[in-house]
Amino acid sequence: MKEYSAFDILGPVMIGPSSSHTAGAARLGKIASEIAGTGFYKVVFYLHGSFAKTYKGHGTNKALVAGILGLDPSDEKLRDSFDIAKSKNIKVEFIEADLGYQHPNSVKIVFKYHDKEDFYVMGSSIGGGSIIINNINGVQVEFTGAYPTIILKYPDRKGVISVISSILANAEINIATMRVTREGNIATMICELDSQITDDVIKEISNFKDLAYIRFINTRRS
Amino acid sequence: MFNKGSELINLCNEKQAKIFEIVIEKEQKTSGLSYDEVIKKMKETLEVMKSSATSALNKEIVSVSGLTGGNSKRVQDYKNNHKTISGEFINSAMAKALSTSEVNASMGKICASPTAGASGIVPSALLAAQEKLNVDDDMLVNALFTAAGIGEIVAKNATVAGAEGGCQAECGVAAAMAAGAITEMAGGTPSQALTAASFALINIMGLVCDPIAGLVEYPCNLRNASGVINALISADLALAEVQSLIPFDEVVEAMYKVGKSLPESLRETAQGGIADTPTGRKLSDEVIK
Ligand code: SF4
Numbered sequence: 001m002k003e004y005s006a007f008d009i010l011g012p013v014m015i016g017p018s019s020s021h022t023a024g025a026a027r028l029g030k031i032a033s034e035i036a037g038t039g040f041y042k043v044v045f046y047l048h049g050s051f052a053k054t055y056k057g058h059g060t061n062k063a064l065v066a067g068i069l070g071l072d073p074s075d076e077k078l079r080d081s082f083d084i085a086k087s088k089n090i091k092v093e094f095i096e097a098d099l100g101y102q103h104p105n106s107v108k109i110v111f112k113y114h115d116k117e118d119f120y121v122m123g124s125s126i127g128g129g130s131i132i133i134n135n136i137n138g139v140q141v142e143f144t145g146a147y148p149t150i151i152l153k154y155p156d157r158k159g160v161i162s163v164i165s166s167i168l169a170n171a172e173i174n175i176a177t178m179r180v181t182r183e184g185n186i187a188t189m190i191c192e193l194d195s196q197i198t199d200d201v202i203k204e205i206s207n208f209k210d211l212a213y214i215r216f217i218n219t220r221r222s
Numbered sequence: 223m224f225n226k227g228s229e230l231i232n233l234c235n236e237k238q239a240k241i242f243e244i245v246i247e248k249e250q251k252t253s254g255l256s257y258d259e260v261i262k263k264m265k266e267t268l269e270v271m272k273s274s275a276t277s278a279l280n281k282e283i284v285s286v287s288g289l290t291g292g293n294s295k296r297v298q299d300y301k302n303n304h305k306t307i308s309g310e311f312i313n314s315a316m317a318k319a320l321s322t323s324e325v326n327a328s329m330g331k332i333c334a335s336p337t338a339g340a341s342g343i344v345p346s347a348l349l350a351a352q353e354k355l356n357v358d359d360d361m362l363v364n365a366l367f368t369a370a371g372i373g374e375i376v377a378k379n380a381t382v383a384g385a386e387g388g389c390q391a392e393c394g395v396a397a398a399m400a401a402g403a404i405t406e407m408a409g410g411t412p413s414q415a416l417t418a419a420s421f422a423l424i425n426i427m428g429l430v431c432d433p434i435a436g437l438v439e440y441p442c443n444l445r446n447a448s449g450v451i452n453a454l455i456s457a458d459l460a461l462a463e464v465q466s467l468i469p470f471d472e473v474v475e476a477m478y479k480v481g482k483s484l485p486e487s488l489r490e491t492a493q494g495g496i497a498d499t500p501t502g503r504k505l506s507d508e509v510i511k
Contacts, residue, residue, distance in 0.1 A: 001225050001378050006249045006370035007263065009377060009399075010344070013270050013333045016326030017286065017438040023338075050436065057287035057437040057509055059329045079286075079329040127383060128334075 012129050015078045020105055021051065021058035024125025026078060028133075029067020031145040032109045032121035034217050035136060040111040040119075042091040043068050049104030051125075052096035064107065065092050073129060103132075139188045140181060145217065147176050147192040150205065153213035156187040164191065164205065171201045186212065223248060225378050227416050227470035230371060234412040241402070241412045242364040245371035264363045267333050271322070271345035274332045278321035285327035287509040290439045294320035297447075311350065315454065316447040318346035323443035336373045336382040339389075339438040340396035342446030344369055347400035347453040348407075355408055365407040369399035372419050379471070380478030384431035385490040387481025393445040394429055394477065397422040400453035405460050416470040418460035422452050423473050428480050430488035432495025435506035441496050 005011075014023040033040075045064050047055050055061050059079065066081035067073075069088070077084065085092055099106055103124035110120040122135035133143055136151070143149055154160060161180065168175055174194040181188050197216045206214060224230040224244070233244050249260050277283070279298045284291030294317050300306065301313035322342035326332045335344040348362050348369075355361075373382065376395050381387040401418035410418070426449075434440050460466075466473075487494030496502050 003223075003252055004374045004377055005253060006245060006260075006367055006374070007267070009336050009370040009373035009382075010264075010267055010333055010366055013267065013331065014338065015329050016332050016338050016341075017329065019334055019338050022329070053510065054436045057285075057289070057435060057439075059286045062329065074331060076331055127385070128337075 013074045014129060015063070015073060015076065018058045019129040020125045020127050021054060021060045022063045023073035023129035024105065024127075024131050025051070025060045025063035025107070026067040026071065026073040027129065027131050027145065028107060028123045028125060029064040029109065030070060030072070031067075031131070031133060031217065032123065033068040033070065033111070035121050035133070035151065035215055036109075036111040036119040037215075039115075040113050041089065042093070042112040044093045044095060044110040044112070046095050046097040046099060046108040046110070048097055048099040048102050048106040048108070051105050051107055055094065061094055064109070068109070068111075102134075108135075136188075139183060141188065141190050142179070143177075143190050143192055147194065148197050149193070149217045150189070150191040150197065151213070151215040151217070152189040152191075152205070152208075152211060154187055154189075154208070154211050156182055156185050160187070160189070164189070167201060167204050168193065171198055173197070173201065224371075225375070227375050227474070230375065231412050231416065240364075240368070241371050241406055241415055242367040245367040245374075246364075249367070261363060264366050265359070268359065268363055268366060270331055270333045271335070272349065274322040274325040274330065274341070275318040275345040275349055276321060277330070278324040279317055283324045283328045283330070285324070285437075285439050286329055287327075287435065287437055287439065289434065289437060289505060289509050290327060290443060291324055293443060294318075294324050311354070312451060312454075314353075315346050315350035315450045318349055319343055319446040319450040320443055322346065323439075323446045327437075327439045327443070335369075336377065336395055336399070337384070337392045339384060339433075339442045340392040340446065340449065342443070343393060343396035343449040343453060344400045344403070346446075346450040347397075347404060350450065350454060351404040351407060351457070357407060361407055365403040368406045368415060369403040372402045372416070373399045375470075376474055376477075380474050381481060387478065388429055388484045388489055389431040389445055390423070390426050390429040390477055391481055392431070393442075393449040394423050394426045397426065397449045397452040397456065400450070401456035401460070404453065404457040408457065408461055410457075410461050414460045414463075417464075417466040418456045420466045420468065420470045420473040421456035421459050421464075423477050424466075424468075425452050425456065427477055428484075430484060430495045431490045432488060432497045433490065433492055434497045434502045435509050436490070436492035436497070437509070
């Protein structure tokens with residue numbers, strides 16, 4: 001049986017009105033922007049299912065924008081996120097869309113940059129403020145952002161998994177889950193950890209040859 | 223550790239402890255935090271609750287959708303200026319429950335208890351009881367742990383999601399958590415606390431989830447107002463030593479079964495109940511457009 005903290009039952013402390021449509025949306029935006037990286041000038045949100053139907057009344061739009069600006073679901077500035085985005089010269093657009101067989105509370109977030117290709121992240125708000133990220137730029141993934149997470153993309157070769165595992169083991173960081181998928185010869189590794197990713201680990205992994213993409217997400221669900 | 227109400231009561235008996243003491247001890251164990259840290263965290267939760275339960279009493283707060291607002295202040299003004307039917311205490315508790323509901327619907331800060339939709343009940347019930355019993359905030363913090371322990375048992379054995387179990391799982395469980403917490407705070411035994419929680423669940427068993435336009439506003443806010451009263455009277459019944467014929471764990475199981483047998487139209491889909499009335503549909507079209 002799943003163990004609950006008292007603060008799972010009396011919590012989260014959040015900006016209303018809905019844990020799935022507001023708090024979860026803010027988390028989705030925040031983690032998506034951490035995956036995409038900063039520097040975007042415009043973000044387009046494709047809203048699916050119940051997100052598309054009720055986003056205005058639930059403030060899902062404001063929450064998503066707050067998220068991509070880095071605000072937490074409990075930040076009272078959340079309701080002013082449109083103004084904050086404007087002051088930072090970030091444009092936002094909302095499009096109601098059918099994303100296919102997705103959870104009803106899903107969104108595809110497309111980040112636009114002047115100096116590089118669009119980057120997109122797709123995810124769902126699955127209840128109680130929890131989320132799942134399920135697609136990064138066309139690569140199917142599955143992780144919750146509830147744990148510190150490492151995302152790596154590299155030309156597939158032998159030994160990467162064991163090297164990463166030993167770097168983490170040496171730093172005494174326990175691996176909660178590790179998933180590797182491959183498309184063509186490009187592998188994507190998602191590694192969820194039980195404790196924060198240290199600077200040394202980041203340095204060591206960043207030294208790897210031929211990494212096409214690397215991200216360290218240290219946010220923990222408060 | 224405890225999964226069932228019966229296990230919680232056994233632990234209380236074994237250790238000669240109150241429910242909140244068992245819950246605090248468990249929280250320390252699972253989180254690795256010290257007693258002081260756990261208490262401090264709950265104090266912060268209490269502060270959020272106090273603020274949400276009072277900020278709409280004297281100021282009209284309107285929801286993001288524009289569908290609802292100002293009811294907390296209406297009840298507060300009414301209670302201050304009229305001879306009410308149900309009395310000053312009840313009206314004051316309802317105004318506080320509505321306040322949190324309205325803060326929530328206007329994108330203000332609340333503590334989900336156990337959900338955002340039902341977040342008005344626990345704060346208003348505890349604050350109302352605090353007034354009556356004349357206890358300090360430390361007692362309220364303890365009571366919040368009692369509430370969390372009861373909520374945890376329901377979350378483990380049933381559900382606290384309207385989409386899964388209807389509003390009985392949200393406003394019903396919130397009232398059960400509050401009823402048990404108040405009962406213990408007023409000096410009731412652990413088993414009286416669970417009896418109060420059982421009463422609160424029995425009183426609203428079968429309550430459907432049917433929010434207009436799928437928004438957490440109406441009838442949610444009314445059910446927060448009635449939910450706090452459910453909590454208060456359930457506590458009184460238990461403290462008066464009215465016995466629950468059915469043990470808490472069986473009531474929880476019954477609630478779960480009832481929730482499962484509700485058609486999907488009555489589980490947060492806005493396809494049934496109040497949401498599906500001609501006027502409910504019209505309002506929905508207006509706010510969603
Ligand atoms: S009616 Fe539904 S959305 Fe509203 S409080 Fe009850 S369970 Fe939550």
